[in-house]
């Protein structure tokens with residue numbers, strides 16, 4: 001098989017879909033794992049991506065058994081890249097107003113989902129005796145900072161960095177590199193409602209030195225770079241892509 005394969009969780013929307021577009025443009029074939037798969041075919045067609053290049057699987061990343069049954073279909077693709085992008089951002093409120101189930105759901109998707117997919121990917125990488133590979137965990141600027149009303153999201157995104165740093169050491173000798181990206185405020189369906197909010201614009205965008213939100217393609221370009229041989233000595237890192245937000 002000529003083409004490399006990238007597995008992208010949450011590949012049906014926003015940053016994940018931008019990664020699909022970028023990796024396809026760089027001659028990869030892509031496996032999308034997402035629980036919302038309706039409409040992905042249309043998006044692919046709108047982006048002029050041949051459906052033969054993309055395998056779409058519906059699964060909840062928070063369900064290990066569902067993910068395992070999908071990974072069991074994939075070994076022949078010999079995937080060398082995994083992008084853990086599936087995630088949710090719960091509503092903003094102080095800690096005492098979170099109910100326990102809401103907290104657990106966010107941990108299940110944002111943290112456990114990345115662990116499950118990474119575990120299955122690493123096992124397959126080892127079994128296939130691949131020579132190089134890359135895992136990208138999509139964290140956030142909230143993986144480095146706390147913000148009022150976002151305790152669970154911030155906790156999961158910090159945890160993803162711990163996962164990244166330890167995993168990088170587990171697999172460094174196998175040339176399986178593991179890095180995290182910390183997107184700032186990026187224009188996607190996840191942020192569309194609050195990007196329209198004047199108060200948010202005033203408060204948050206004024207704190208971004210580049211004075212604009214980022215584009216999903218700007219995260220996808222970084223993900224592709226981290227998976228490429230240009231980043232061959234880069235592992236265990238957190239790369240903020242945030243218009244300078246964390247530099248302040």
Ligand code: NAD
Pocket residue numbers: 009010011012013014015016033034035036059060061062084085086087088089109113138139140141182183184185186187188189190191
């Ligand atoms: P999005 O809502 O556009 O896309 C998220 C995708 O994940 C969707 O396709 C959704 O169906 C999928 N998904 C959610 N829960 C899932 C589950 N349990 N199982 C399978 N798929 C699931 O959001 P986005 O902005 O593209 O976010 C992508 C990632 O980037 C998330 O991890 C998010 O936390 C992170 N992030 C986004 C921003 C931003 O400003 N947009 C900033 C920092 C980090």
